[in-house]
Amino acid sequence: xxxxxxxxxxLLFIIHIxxxxxxxxxxxxxxxxxxxxxxxxxxxxxxxxLTHPGFxxxxxxxxxxxxxxxxxxxxxxxxxxxxxx
Numbered sequence: 001x002x003x004x005x006x007x008x009x010x011l012l013f014i015i016h017i018x019x020x021x022x023x024x025x026x027x028x029x030x031x032x033x034x035x036x037x038x039x040x041x042x043x044x045x046x047x048x049x050l051t052h053p054g055f056x057x058x059x060x061x062x063x064x065x066x067x068x069x070x071x072x073x074x075x076x077x078x079x080x081x082x083x084x085x
Contacts, residue, residue: 031078
């Protein structure tokens, strides 16, 4: 009985690893519209500016906004999750 448990557990573990890799790959390859990504960037920077202490301590708000606008202007088509980062 014991000699069947270990191979069965090993098989279940391997199946779990293989199926989780497939799900993760599909999630990373999902495409997002450029407007959605730009809106997420805008919301994230607004939230960081409100909650992060000293957010503009090393970079001025004007320079940071120019950098974010430059970054958003490069997003012209739908992008994957990996490309969005």
